Amino acid sequence: xxxxxxxxxxxxxxxxxxxxxxxxxxxxxxxxxxxxxxxxxxxxxxxxxxxxxxxxxxxxxxxxxxxxxxxxxxxxxxxxxxxxxxxxxxxxxxxxxxxxxxxxxxxxxxxxxxxxxxxxxxxxxxxxxxxxxxxxxxxxxxxxxxxxxxxxxxxxxxxxxxxxxxxxxxxxxxxxxxxxxxxxxxxxxxxxxxxxxxxxxxxxxxxx
Numbered sequence: 254x255x256x257x258x259x260x261x262x263x264x265x266x267x268x269x270x271x272x273x274x275x276x277x278x279x280x281x282x283x284x285x286x287x288x289x290x291x292x293x294x295x296x297x298x299x300x301x302x303x304x305x306x307x308x309x310x311x312x313x314x315x316x317x318x319x320x321x322x323x324x325x326x327x328x329x330x331x332x333x334x335x336x337x338x339x340x341x342x343x344x345x346x347x348x349x350x351x352x353x354x355x356x357x358x359x360x361x362x363x364x365x366x367x368x369x370x371x372x373x374x375x376x377x378x379x380x381x382x383x384x385x386x387x388x389x390x391x392x393x394x395x396x397x398x399x400x401x402x403x404x405x406x407x408x409x410x411x412x413x414x415x416x417x418x419x420x421x422x423x424x425x426x427x428x429x430x431x432x433x434x435x436x437x438x439x440x441x442x443x444x445x446x447x448x449x450x451x452x453x454x455x456x457x458x459x460x461x
Contacts, residue, residue, distance in 0.1 A: 288370035310436035363389035379407040
């Protein structure tokens with residue numbers, strides 16, 4: 254398990270988090286339960302994840318229809334308003350693609366490892382949406398399933414648990430925003446007012 258970039262969390266990692274009075278074993282079980290939920294259920298619809306499945310910059314998984322319903326209605330009293338207020342456009346999500354085994358389980362097409370919680374770390378290629386185990390894809394420069402070139406900076410960790418991984422995901426989004434790109438690597442549509450202001454600056458006549 255440690256050869257795949259680190260399986261998380263370990264019992265040893267959880268020993269230091271016992272301020273709430275739980276034993277290490279109880280903390281591990283609670284983390285396992287939360288992780289299982291995130292890998293099997295959509296946090297917006299509370300239904301089982303079923304393809305098509307999409308992900309945001311945080312690496313969380315959602316049923317696509319639940320996200321589209323939010324984008325169409327923007328009901329501020331809905332669960333979506335609390336869970337995915339950062340998703341304001343289809344450009345903010347990436348549709349994921351999974352290889353499936355004969356039994357119907359998600360697997361990494363390279364390593365054949367089953368995609369599930371707290372085993373190995375799994376990522377997806379933002380450029381193509383294909384899901385792989387982190388260690389299996391790190392040697393590639395093109396998505397093996399589509400031959401689309403990608404940058405390792407755009408490998409998105411699915412359902413991160415460690416705080417440093419969550420911070421890294423936010424840092425990636427900030428970097429892309431500065432470059433005028435969304436999480437899904439699509440160009441951010443500039444506001445019409447911003448365009449007008451830019452044109453005014455470009456064609457402003459300076460009087461002597």
